[in-house]
Amino acid sequence: MDSRQDELKRDLDAAVLTRKELGKEYEAEIVDSFLARLDSRLDARVEQRVSEQLDGRRRRGGGEGGGGGGPKLPIVSLALGIPLSGVAGGTGGVWGLVVCWIGIVGVNMANALSSHRPDFKRRRDDW
Incomplete structure (x- = not known):
């Protein structure tokens, strides 16, 4: 006891x-x-x-917003998407833009999915 x-x-x-x-x-x-x-x-x-x-x-970095980056990550990724699109479009053309935005969407999707993962840890003294 x-x-x-x-x-x-x-x-x-x-x-x-x-x-x-x-x-x-x-x-x-x-x-x-x-x-x-x-x-x-x-x-x-x-x-x-x-x-x-x-x-x-x-x-773990969840803060009040839930996911690893919280609500700031989509805003920051869109803001960074503008200069990244310029660089990707200038060097890779249309395919550079496609790859750039697939990466941005992938990061945001991973963040959104990780924020909804349940925590299944149990303690021995639960009753």
């Missing part, structure tokens, strides 16, 4: 002992108190997991 489960077991044992000492007339209050503590612990765990997942996305 880990420390969280030990602490939860101690709280439950304390609630049961308190119920034995005070009698049935306080049973509802004792149960409500235990459930309130359990609820606050669950809320804290959920908040911790959400912040860990958000931090992981930010570290």
Whole structure:
């Protein structure tokens, strides 16, 4: 057992002992108190997991926009597409333009597809 489960077991044992000492007339209050503590612990765990997942996305470069480049990548690729088109068209003609824009579209498609990939990692302490 880990420390969280030990602490939860101690709280439950304390609630049961308190119920034995005070009698049935306080049973509802004792149960409500235990459930309130359990609820606050669950809320804290959920908040911790959400912040860990958000931090992981930010570290991987996802930011708030989702994909690896976020919403900036399509804008930047279009802005860079103008001078790249000039160079590609000047040196390779129409085929240079086609290759240039296939590359730009490919980068944007890869970014869009990677942002929708589900995270299937599971933790051992999930319940």
